[in-house]
Amino acid sequence: NAGVMQNPRHLVRRRGQEARLRCSPMKGHSHVYWYRQLPEEGLKFMVYLQKENIIDESGMPKERFSAEFPKEGPSILRIQQVVRGDSAAYFCASSGETDTQYFGPGTRLTVL
Amino acid sequence: AQSVTQPDIHITVSEGASLELRCNYSYGATPYLFWYVQSPGQGLQLLLKYFSGDTLVQGIKGFEAEFKRSQSSFNLRKPSVHWSDAAEYFCAVGAERSFNKFYFGSGTKLNVKP
Numbered sequence: 556n557a558g559v560m561q562n563p564r565h566l567v568r569r570r571g572q573e574a575r576l577r578c579s580p581m582k583g584h585s586h587v588y589w590y591r592q593l594p595e596e597g598l599k600f601m602v603y604l605q606k607e608n609i610i611d612e613s614g615m616p617k618e619r620f621s622a623e624f625p626k627e628g629p630s631i632l633r634i635q636q637v638v639r640g641d642s643a644a645y646f647c648a649s650s651g652e653t654d655t656q657y658f659g660p661g662t663r664l665t666v667l
Numbered sequence: 668a669q670s671v672t673q674p675d676i677h678i679t680v681s682e683g684a685s686l687e688l689r690c691n692y693s694y695g696a697t698p699y700l701f702w703y704v705q706s707p708g709q710g711l712q713l714l715l716k717y718f719s720g721d722t723l724v725q726g727i728k729g730f731e732a733e734f735k736r737s738q739s740s741f742n743l744r745k746p747s748v749h750w751s752d753a754a755e756y757f758c759a760v761g762a763e764r765s766f767n768k769f770y771f772g773s774g775t776k777l778n779v780k781p
Contacts, residue, residue: 559710588768597671597757597771598711611768646710654699654718654761656769660710 557582559649559659560629567665574634574641576662580649587630588656589622592644604630637666669694671760673772680748681780688743688775690758699761700741701769702732706754714756717741728752753779 560579568574580587585606590598600614604624615622619637624630634641644663648656670693680686692698699718703711715726722734732743741758755776759769 561710590769590771595773597673597773598759598769600768600770603768614768648711655701655713655716657713658703658711663708 559647559657561645561647561659561662563662564660565663565665567667568637569667570638571636574637574664576632576634576645576647576664578630578632578647578649578659580630580647581651581657584649584651584657586650587624588648588650589630589632590646590648592646592661594643598646601632634664637664639666642666669698669760669762669770671758671770671772673756673758673775675775676773677776677778679778679780682750683747686743686745686748686752686777688756688758688777690741690743690772691739692741692758692760693739694760694762696762698741700732700734701759701761702726702730702741702743703757703759704728704754705757705774711757714743748777748779750779750781753777 562577587604589601592598602615602622603611619635621633644661646661648658650656672691701716702714705711714730715724717724717734725731730745755774757774758772761767
């Protein structure tokens with residue numbers, strides 16, 4: 556049973572470009588969470604989605620960031636017009652009908 | 668508001684020595700508590716979790732943690748550390764039983780001396 560998958564593992568973008576991060580939850584999981592980890596810090600919650608619905612986006616920056624979890628396909632975290640401060644590791648987690656969140660390996664975004 | 672404090676940023680222990688990593692939380696209701704471990708460049712792996720019942724919980728890799736409501740703590744312990752335990756450890760609290768966001772501490776980096 557494959558775990559949570561994220562791609563790409565590493566992403567380099569120049570300032571002003573768009574970044575798209577993908578997350579495929581564990582098989583059978585319908586809940587997806589995105590977290591951001593800045594250097595030397597813990598993970599900070601960004602958004603919680605179920606299929607086709609955003610349940611809680613209280614941790615998302617108000618501008619440039621968006622997330623979706625379509626009926627088919629992976630969840631996408633999209634960052635428009637990236638800035639250097641967006642450089643971080645972005646982790647996706649998924650859960651099923653139990654309470655535990657299982658994390659993917661993360662996408663490390665570097666903005667030049 | 669929920670919060671998690673891990674007061675030790677770095678800890679170094681000798682291989683074979685015992686280990687205790689501290690975690691204090693702030694939450695008004697019954698918390699749901701987790702410990703995760705992160706190896707360099709990797710994602711987070713669940714070590715153990717506490718929802719209710721016995722306050723001493725056992726996890727993988729020989730780790731255990733004890734929930735102490737009076738101290739708002741959920742410290743992680745291991746009786747004998749192995750070199751492969753060197754990693755960063757994160758404590759997290761969940762606000763509700765299901766489908767909720769986690770609040771993470773800032774992590775404790777563990778170094779193991781040979």
